[in-house]
Amino acid sequence: MSERVSSxxxxxxxxxxxxVVLYALFPVLWILSLSLKxxxxxxxxxxxxxxxxxxxxxxxxxxxxxxxxxxxxIGIGLITTVIAVxxxxxxxxxxxxxxxxxxxxxxxxxxxxxMFPQISLVTPLFxxxxxxxxxxxxxxxxxxxITFALPLAIYTMSAFFKEIPWDLEKAAKMDGATPxxxxxxxxxxxxxxxxxxxxxxxxIFAWNDLLLALSLTATQxxxxxxxxxxxxxxxxxxxxxxxxxxxxAMIITVPIVVxxxxxxRRIVAGLTSGAVKG
Amino acid sequence: xxxxxxxxxxxxxxxxxxxxxxxxxxIADGEFVILVGPSGCGKSTTLNMIAGLEDITSGxxxxxxxxxxxxxxxxxxxxxxxxxxxxxxHMTVRQNIAxxxxxxxxxxxxxxxxxxxxxxxxxxxxxxxxxxxxxxxxQRQRVAMGRAIVRSPKAFLMDEPLSNLDAKLRxxxxxxxxxxxxxxGTTTVYVTHDQTEAMTLGDRVVVxxxxxxxxxxxxxELYHRPANLFxxxxxxxxxxxxxxxxxxxxxxxxxxxxxxxxxxxHDMLARHPLPRNVIAGVRPExxxxxxxxxxxxxxxxxxxxxxxxxxESLGSDKYVHFHTEGEGAQSAQLAExxxxxxxxxNQFVERVxxxxxxxxxxxxxxxxxxSKLTLFDADTGANLSIPPAE
Numbered sequence: 208m209s210e211r212v213s214s215x216x217x218x219x220x221x222x223x224x225x226x227v228v229l230y231a232l233f234p235v236l237w238i239l240s241l242s243l244k245x246x247x248x249x250x251x252x253x254x255x256x257x258x259x260x261x262x263x264x265x266x267x268x269x270x271x272x273x274x275x276x277x278x279x280x281i282g283i284g285l286i287t288t289v290i291a292v293x294x295x296x297x298x299x300x301x302x303x304x305x306x307x308x309x310x311x312x313x314x315x316x317x318x319x320x321x322m323f324p325q326i327s328l329v330t331p332l333f334x335x336x337x338x339x340x341x342x343x344x345x346x347x348x349x350x351x352x353i354t355f356a357l358p359l360a361i362y363t364m365s366a367f368f369k370e371i372p373w374d375l376e377k378a379a380k381m382d383g384a385t386p387x388x389x390x391x392x393x394x395x396x397x398x399x400x401x402x403x404x405x406x407x408x409x410x411i412f413a414w415n416d417l418l419l420a421l422s423l424t425a426t427q428x429x430x431x432x433x434x435x436x437x438x439x440x441x442x443x444x445x446x447x448x449x450x451x452x453x454x455x456a457m458i459i460t461v462p463i464v465v466x467x468x469x470x471x472r473r474i475v476a477g478l479t480s481g482a483v484k485g
Numbered sequence: 486x487x488x489x490x491x492x493x494x495x496x497x498x499x500x501x502x503x504x505x506x507x508x509x510x511x512i513a514d515g516e517f518v519i520l521v522g523p524s525g526c527g528k529s530t531t532l533n534m535i536a537g538l539e540d541i542t543s544g545x546x547x548x549x550x551x552x553x554x555x556x557x558x559x560x561x562x563x564x565x566x567x568x569x570x571x572x573x574x575h576m577t578v579r580q581n582i583a584x585x586x587x588x589x590x591x592x593x594x595x596x597x598x599x600x601x602x603x604x605x606x607x608x609x610x611x612x613x614x615x616x617x618x619x620x621x622x623x624q625r626q627r628v629a630m631g632r633a634i635v636r637s638p639k640a641f642l643m644d645e646p647l648s649n650l651d652a653k654l655r656x657x658x659x660x661x662x663x664x665x666x667x668x669x670g671t672t673t674v675y676v677t678h679d680q681t682e683a684m685t686l687g688d689r690v691v692v693x694x695x696x697x698x699x700x701x702x703x704x705x706e707l708y709h710r711p712a713n714l715f716x717x718x719x720x721x722x723x724x725x726x727x728x729x730x731x732x733x734x735x736x737x738x739x740x741x742x743x744x745x746x747x748x749x750x751h752d753m754l755a756r757h758p759l760p761r762n763v764i765a766g767v768r769p770e771x772x773x774x775x776x777x778x779x780x781x782x783x784x785x786x787x788x789x790x791x792x793x794x795x796x797e798s799l800g801s802d803k804y805v806h807f808h809t810e811g812e813g814a815q816s817a818q819l820a821e822x823x824x825x826x827x828x829x830x831n832q833f834v835e836r837v838x839x840x841x842x843x844x845x846x847x848x849x850x851x852x853x854x855x856s857k858l859t860l861f862d863a864d865t866g867a868n869l870s871i872p873p874a875e
Contacts, residue, residue, distance in 0.1 A: 372571065375571050375573065377536075377538050377567065377571065378571035378572075378573075378632075379573075380558040381538075381559070381564060382564075382584050382585040382588055382632065383559045383589055385559065388588060392584075393573055397574065397575060
């Protein structure tokens with residue numbers, strides 16, 4: 208870690224990093240540019256708009272379709288995150304710490320769910336949810352999201368729990384802690400980076416999903432932001448809604464950025480250093 | 486502070502493997518007892534059972550007169566120092582030491598004074614606001630000790646607390662632990678695989694092998710009157726030399742000559758069941774360079790010639806290594822020892838004064854004080870030179 212990298216290598220890495228960041232950010236810049244252009248110049252191909260306007264942003268907030276979709280997205284995303292992290296955290300702790308019958312099967316099934324193609328479940332889910340009245344409701348999305356997010360949460364968090372030396376729990380027990388005190392005062396603070404990482408991943412998964420949201424919602428009651436954007440229409444049938452879609456895309460990026468910025472300070476590696484030797 | 490009694494305590498696992506078999510020890514109030522043995526001998530399991538970190542399969546454990554088999558670790562009021570130190574990395578040294586007090590809901594002002602006192606004893610005052618990650622190995626070790634002593638528990642349990650330190654620091658911390666235990670007078674159970682630590686620290690030492698206590702006694706007893714081959718070979722550094730031997734009418738025949746035994750030794754032998762095979766044990770310091778002893782000592786001694794393999798100089802003494810031809814001493818207990826140490830059956834060592842003229846590759850005359858010979862039954866391992874066990 209502390210070894211000094213030669214300046215030649217450092218320069219090389221800087222160039223590679225800049226290229227990667229530019230490659231990732233260029234489309235975002237392009238969308239930002241599109242969202243600021245008036246309809247007449249959308250297709251002029253300039254990265255820097257000749258004329259800047261906020262009309263597209265004003266337009267998507269006219270009527271409450273998009274704003275209610277945002278509320279739905281945030282609500283569904285947060286509920287999914289909380290449940291997946293709490294349930295997944297308990298499962299991950301058990302997987303990391305205990306030898307119980309069926310552990311391998313549980314881990315295997317979790318992996319299987321993560322790999323299962325979601326598209327093949329859309330039709331059955333649609334039929335099931337319609338017949339039991341979950342179609343076009345928040346729980347109708349939260350439940351499948353939790354199902355698909357749990358393996359992710361379990362895998363992420365069990366990797367972090369495994370890193371925490373078992374001796375720390377024994378030490379807490381010897382120091383007079385109940386299992387709950389040992390978990391809340393010793394284990395959870397140390398596993399915080401893992402819990403936060405899992406929370407961010409789950410939230411992004413729920414936030415970005417289009418497939419399930421598009422198939423399992425229909426009205427403002429449960430439509431999420433990506434679905435709302437997909438449903439945008441131009442002001443006349445001869446006009447493409449490019450500007451509005453770009454503006455919507457910019458808007459839904461904001462919560463993710465905020466979410467990550469708030470929590471990234473907690474995602475610091477090496478928090479357990481000094482606990483045990485070797 | 487309290488007496489700890491293990492009454493026929495045993496531990497076996499679901500698969501049927503027995504880690505500890507019928508272990509009975511009474512550890513007096515304030516005593517420093519060492520559990521020592523090779524890895525897998527059950528010493529750490531025993532410690533964990535006393536701690537409450539592992540269940541006791543059968544038998545009874547009493548601390549201060551009360552049965553505690555069913556008590557959780559947190560209710561036993563004993564503190565433990567772990568091999569890995571197990572400091573809480575997200576807390577400062579102060580918070581680490583205060584943790585047991587905070588959990589016990591001690592008033593804040595008392596916590597502060599007690600932490601300060603403990604820090605003073607262990608020379609940690611300057612470090613109280615650091616995190617464990619910023620401390621050296623020795624400092625972490627002292628913090629772990631501090632967390633144990635701060636709440637004046639009934640007993641201390643220590644699980645190889647020094648094995649992560651370098652050699653010099655280990656000797657220093659060993660002395661510090663001995664002083665601390667002496668000063669606090671708290672019953673202490675200490676686990677180690679290092680016989681030197683066991684000998685230097687313990688009031689009494691329990692030598693364990695395969696879940697069974699081979700011998701429980703003071704360091705002197707273990708060294709001078711080992712119960713069996715395993716204890717004889719495990720305690721002492723360098724280890725005791727073992728030669729194959731045959732009983733004759735007047736004494737024993739060794740690979741390098743015959744030794745006449747005194748009538749006391751014969752009487753003692755007679756009290757044991759007649760052994761089929763015998764092994765003779767000689768401590769390295771009881772083998773001498775024949776050129777360096779006076780003529781009177783030479784009359785009592787058995788002299789023989791060997792070819793020197795290696796000479797190690799320690800400054801004050803030299804270790805002279807040699808081997809013999811032919812069959813080495815064979816015994817199940819010796820096999821246990823050699824898997825641990827990797828020393829072959831025919832490898833021997835003597836400790837001689839630094840003036841010795843022995844040179845590797847050259848023959849040397851050795852003299853051996855026959856009165857210091859210890860005889861063992863090769864099959865049971867029992868020491869035939871002390872009264873038989875009940």
